[in-house]
Every structure is written in structure tokens, then in C-alpha cells.
Amino acid sequence: MCNTLTRRHTKYEREVISKNETHTIVILRRRCKPCNITISLLPSFLKPWQRFANHFREIAGRWHLTGRSLNRITASLSKSGISRRTLQRWKQKFHKQLNRQLIRQRRKIANDDATADSILLQYRKGLTAREELKILLLTFRESESYPTTRQAAYSS
Ligand SMILES: [Zn+2]
Numbered sequence: 001m002c003n004t005l006t007r008r009h010t011k012y013e014r015e016v017i018s019k020n021e022t023h024t025i026v027i028l029r030r031r032c033k034p035c036n037i038t039i040s041l042l043p044s045f046l047k048p049w050q051r052f053a054n055h056f057r058e059i060a061g062r063w064h065l066t067g068r069s070l071n072r073i074t075a076s077l078s079k080s081g082i083s084r085r086t087l088q089r090w091k092q093k094f095h096k097q098l099n100r101q102l103i104r105q106r107r108k109i110a111n112d113d114a115t116a117d118s119i120l121l122q123y124r125k126g127l128t129a130r131e132e133l134k135i136l137l138l139t140f141r142e143s144e145s146y147p148t149t150r151q152a153a154y155s156s
Contacts (some may be wrong), residue, residue: 006030009038016046018053020079052082060087061094065133105136115139 009031016023030039045053056077063073070091074084109115119135127135 002032002034004032004034006032006039014046015051016053017051017080018045018055052080052086056080056082057090057094060090064091064094102133102136105139109136109139 007030009029011026011028013024014027016025025043028041030041031037032039040048042048045055047054047057060073060077063076068076070084070087074082074087077087109119119139122131122135
């Protein structure tokens with residue numbers, strides 16, 4: 001995008017499911033004339049084109065990590081109206097993102113001498129996926145960005 005200030009454009013209403021209720025919220029749109037794009041300002045708790053607020057995805061992801069079955073997760077979230085199929089799709093996406101993030105972080109750790117030396121032995125002995133995840137989470141630095149998809153704004 002260029003450095004032109006965007007201008008107020010239109011707005012639209014959207015339904016958001018949070019907890020067990022449906023809310024209607026207003027989404028403001030901004031426009032950049034030179035670039036000929038419109039940007040929707042989404043709140044941080046929403047992903048583009050999603051009806052369910054992000055905390056559902058977050059809790060489902062956490063439950064996947066703790067080994068809770070898809071059937072149990074579906075039952076736990078039944079009041080929200082999220083289907084098993086949707087949860088299945090989220091699970092696949094979640095694991096894809098997680099794996100990508102793990103690869104990135106492995107690379108970072110391998111390039112950081114101090115950290116690499118301290119955990120090399122553990123890698124040589126062999127790690128389960130769970131043990132490695134624990135190490136990667138422990139060595140996660142706050143300065144690094146979290147593994148998220150773009151959610152602050154999107155063009156349409
Ligand atoms: Zn522009």
C-alpha cells in the first residue's frame with residue numbers, strides 16, 4: 001500500500017457468534033483511492049469471513065493439543081452451534097499452522113548458538129513431538145510474532 005491516508009468509506013453489519021449468543025456488529029470500511037482498494041477494519045476477535053469469534057478456535061486448538069477427541073470437542077461446544085465438520089476443518093488448519101510454526105522455530109533455534117547448544121543433546125537422544133513442542137514453547141521469545149493469520153484488516 002502507498003502512504004496516502006485512507007478515507008472513511010462505507011460500513012456494513014455482520015453477525016458474530018460469541019459464547020452462545022449472536023451479536024450484530026458494525027464493520028467500518030476505509031478506502032485508498034490511489035491503490036483502488038477498500039479495507040474492512042475487523043475487530044481483533046474476528047477473522048475474515050468467519051461467524052464464530054476467535055476464542056472458539058483458540059479453545060478448540062488447545063483441546064486438540066491436550067489430545068481431546070473431535071467428538072468430545074464437538075460435544076463441549078455444542079451450545080455454540082459449531083458443527084463437527086467446521087471443527088474438523090479448524091483442526092486441519094490448526095495443525096498445518098502449528099507445523100509451519102514449528103519448522104520456522106526449529107530453524108531459529110538451530111541458528112541461535114546458545115539455545116542450540118543447550119538443547120542439542122536432547123535432540124540427539126531423540127524427542128517425542130510433545131517434548132519438542134514443549135522446548136519450542138519454552139524458547140519462544142516475546143519479541144517474535146505469534147503464529148496468527150492476518151486478522152486486523154483485509155482488502156476486498
Ligand atoms: Zn494506497
